[in-house]
Amino acid sequence: MSANTIGAPGPISCTVSRAARELGLQRVEFDIAVRLGRIRTVPDEGGGGGRRVERTEIDRLRAQDGFPDTLRERVRAVGTVEGAALMNIPAGRFTRLARLGMLVPVHHYLNRYRAVVWLYPAEELRAFTSAAEHAHLLKGRTPETLRGQLEAGVDLRARNWRGRHLGFLLRQAEGAWDRAGALAAFLAPGDIADVVKDPYERAHLNRFRPAPPGRAAPGSPSAHLAERIMTAQDTDETEWLRGELARTVGEARAVSPAPRPTARPAARRPLSAARPIPPMARTVTRPNDAGKRPASSSAPPAGGPGHHRQRPARGLRAWLRRGPRAALEPMRL
Structure with missing residues (x-):
C-alpha cells in the first residue's frame, strides 16, 4: 500500500465479547471489570439494547504497563x-x-x-x-x-451485593426512566404496583427494568436464585427503594410521560346507497302468431308433467260430435 493510500476506517466500537477477547479476559472477568468501573462501556446505538466498548477504551487499556497481567489482577x-x-x-x-x-x-x-x-x-x-x-x-x-x-x-452479603449492583446500574443509566428501572429491579412486583399505580406507567417502567445478571436459563435453579438475591428482603431496604422509586418516577413523568393509547372517535360507517334489487328470474311465453302450437323438440310428451288432460266435451258440443246417430237420440242437457 502506498503512502497516499487511505485504508478503510475501523469500527469505532465493538461488542463486549470481542472486547473481552482483545483484552485477554474471560467473559466473567470482563463483566466484573465493567461492574467495578475498570472498563467503560457505551449503549448500543443500533437499538439492540446491549452495551459496546469503544475502540479508544480498548486502546487505552492495552497501552497500560504490564498489560494484560495488570488488568487481570485488578479485576480478579x-x-x-x-x-x-x-x-x-x-x-x-x-x-x-x-x-x-x-x-x-x-x-x-x-x-x-x-x-x-x-x-x-x-x-x-x-x-x-x-x-x-x-x-x-x-x-x-x-x-x-x-x-x-x-x-x-x-x-449482609446479599444486601451489600445489591447495593453495589444498584450503584453500577445507576452509573449506566441515561435518563430518569433508566434510573427508575434500576430501582424497580430490586423490588417485588407487588411493591412496584403499590408505588406506581398507573398501569401504563408500570408497563413503560418494565421496559427499563434490567434482569438479574448472568446467563441462567429461564426457570432454572440458577435463575430462581438470581431473582431471589436480586429482590430486597429487609424492611428498611425495601422502604428506601420504594421511596426512591416514587421520587424518580415523578421526575421521569415530568420529563417524559409514559405513552398511553390515544382515544380515537368511533369511525361512523357511511350510509351506502341503496343497492338495486335484481329482478326475479321469470319465463315469458310469447303468444303464437297463428294460434298454432309451436313445434318444439322440448315439448313435454303426452302424459308428462307438462301435459294437460283434455276434459270430455259435454252438452251440445258433445251431442254434435257424435254424428248422425245423435239425431236419433235426444240431446241431454
Missing part, C-alpha cells in the same frame, strides 16, 4: 478459601467478616451442590488487610457486639 475476584488465604486469616473468620458486611461481594454463582458461592474483589481484600483500623478484626477475639449480630443470624 476470589472466593472464601482463596480470599482467606490472601488476607492470611482462617476461612471461618473471613465468612464472619463477610456476613457482617465488612467484605462486599461483587459476583455470585450456584455450584453443583446448589449452594451460593460469593466472589470478592482481590484488590479490595488487600486494601482491607492493609488498613490499620481493621487490625483488631483480623486477629484476636471478635468484639462482643459483632458476635451478638452473628448469633442473631445477620448476613
Whole structure:
C-alpha cells in the first residue's frame, strides 16, 4: 500500500465479547471489570439494547504497563478459601467478616451442590488487610457486639451485593426512566404496583427494568436464585427503594410521560346507497302468431308433467260430435 493510500476506517466500537477477547479476559472477568468501573462501556446505538466498548477504551487499556497481567489482577475476584488465604486469616473468620458486611461481594454463582458461592474483589481484600483500623478484626477475639449480630443470624452479603449492583446500574443509566428501572429491579412486583399505580406507567417502567445478571436459563435453579438475591428482603431496604422509586418516577413523568393509547372517535360507517334489487328470474311465453302450437323438440310428451288432460266435451258440443246417430237420440242437457 502506498503512502497516499487511505485504508478503510475501523469500527469505532465493538461488542463486549470481542472486547473481552482483545483484552485477554474471560467473559466473567470482563463483566466484573465493567461492574467495578475498570472498563467503560457505551449503549448500543443500533437499538439492540446491549452495551459496546469503544475502540479508544480498548486502546487505552492495552497501552497500560504490564498489560494484560495488570488488568487481570485488578479485576480478579476470589472466593472464601482463596480470599482467606490472601488476607492470611482462617476461612471461618473471613465468612464472619463477610456476613457482617465488612467484605462486599461483587459476583455470585450456584455450584453443583446448589449452594451460593460469593466472589470478592482481590484488590479490595488487600486494601482491607492493609488498613490499620481493621487490625483488631483480623486477629484476636471478635468484639462482643459483632458476635451478638452473628448469633442473631445477620448476613449482609446479599444486601451489600445489591447495593453495589444498584450503584453500577445507576452509573449506566441515561435518563430518569433508566434510573427508575434500576430501582424497580430490586423490588417485588407487588411493591412496584403499590408505588406506581398507573398501569401504563408500570408497563413503560418494565421496559427499563434490567434482569438479574448472568446467563441462567429461564426457570432454572440458577435463575430462581438470581431473582431471589436480586429482590430486597429487609424492611428498611425495601422502604428506601420504594421511596426512591416514587421520587424518580415523578421526575421521569415530568420529563417524559409514559405513552398511553390515544382515544380515537368511533369511525361512523357511511350510509351506502341503496343497492338495486335484481329482478326475479321469470319465463315469458310469447303468444303464437297463428294460434298454432309451436313445434318444439322440448315439448313435454303426452302424459308428462307438462301435459294437460283434455276434459270430455259435454252438452251440445258433445251431442254434435257424435254424428248422425245423435239425431236419433235426444240431446241431454
